[in-house]
Amino acid sequence: MRHKWIGLAALMALGMSVTGCDSLPGTGTPAGPQADTRELAHNGDLRGACEPKRSYFPRAAAYAGAGPHPIVAFVTTDLGSVNEVATSYWDSNRPLQWGRVEPARTQIVACLGRAGKGEFVTSCSFDDGKSVPLHRGRYDVTVYEAATGKELGTEQMQGAVGAGARCPLLTWLSAEDPVLYTEPDFDQFRSVLGKYVDRSLAVAAPTSTAPALVADISGLCTALAADIPAQARSLPTRHTNSGGSDQSCTWGSDSYDRDNPAPPPRLRVNVTAHAGTGSATSGTETAGRRYESDHEFMAQNGTVRPVAGLGDRAALENSADDLVVGVGSGARRYPGLGTRLITLTRNVTIDISWSGPAAEFPAERTEAEVTDLAHRVIARLPS
Secondary structure (H helix, E strand, O other): OOEEEEOHHHHHHOOOOOOOOOEOOOOOOEOOOEEOOOOOOOHHHHHHHHOOOOEEOOOOOOOOOOOOOOEEEEEEOOOOOEEEOOOOOOOOOOOOOEOOOOHHHOOEEEEEOOOEEEEEEEEEEEOOOOEEEEEEEEEEEEEEEOOOOOEEEEEEEEOOOHHHOOOOOEEEOOOOOOOEEEOOOHHHHHHHHHHHHOOOOOOOOOOOOOOOOOOOOOOHHHHHOOOOOHHHOOOOEEEEEEEOOEEEEEEEOOOOOOOOOOOOOEEEEEEEEOOOOOOOOHHHHHHHHHHHHHHHHHHHHOOOEEOOOOOOEEEEEEEEOOEEEOOHHHOEEEOEEEEEEEEEEOOEEEEEEEEEEHHHOOHHHHHHHHHHHHHHHHHHOOO
């Protein structure tokens, strides 16, 4: 059978690019993973876990409890693209946890790096007359938890040989020294990664030592100025600090432009370290009650969704945040949208709201930005 081959020059002519490495500005240090809060409709929606600018997926299932733990795998090509590992030749009756469940139920993502060249297997002929050598691939593999981006381990895998080594029907290759590599077959995946997929996760034994409580968060608002979404950094700033245990930060204005009225962008962050009274755990109990109260209020006004991998508990909702100008029959309403996220971690509650004109504040963006900001708030809390 003849196969289709597309060289690098043709790839660029089609407008497809080769990815590079993202890093923190001026440091060369890779940036941490970012939350991707989209609905997971296809396995390919999880490919961001393996891209240079990594993502994690709060809507994916948590890696917890008894096995099996569903997995999906991606491989980075010589051109830098990240593709799902080909499973069309795998046994169609294989257990469901091996790439056969709904993406939102996936708990693990395996990322195969660029292939190293193993032994020569065969030559693949293409419909333009080119013949490309097929070698056994050798892969370094990193395994991540889908919901949090946490690294679970690293492994090495070998591509298939013999009957499992097949030429691709369609491929993109560099025009200079093109080489193809076999991918691991199902037996290789199961033998190497089965320990992540099929094991039951032990529950940590309770300890008598309670986690350290947070008492003083003075200066948190000032520190967060470097962490807020880029659009909020140019907004007016108001900090209302009730004390070292209670920080309220607002970026935005209560006024609007009369020539172009619209809900002004506004970011609010309220962080409270609850002290409570009495026993050493009363601070966490007080924080828990505050979180439950806020959660109940949000549920009365809209649909509240849990956010996995953030603090001890977290939830968010999207809602209208319209601006009403005037009163009575002459009032005019300008549509706005916003996302509110609440988080409980130790004895601290975090409440973030980020809103603005509906056309400029899609939920997909604001969800990702408030989730990322909450992670940054937690990282700045005293240990």
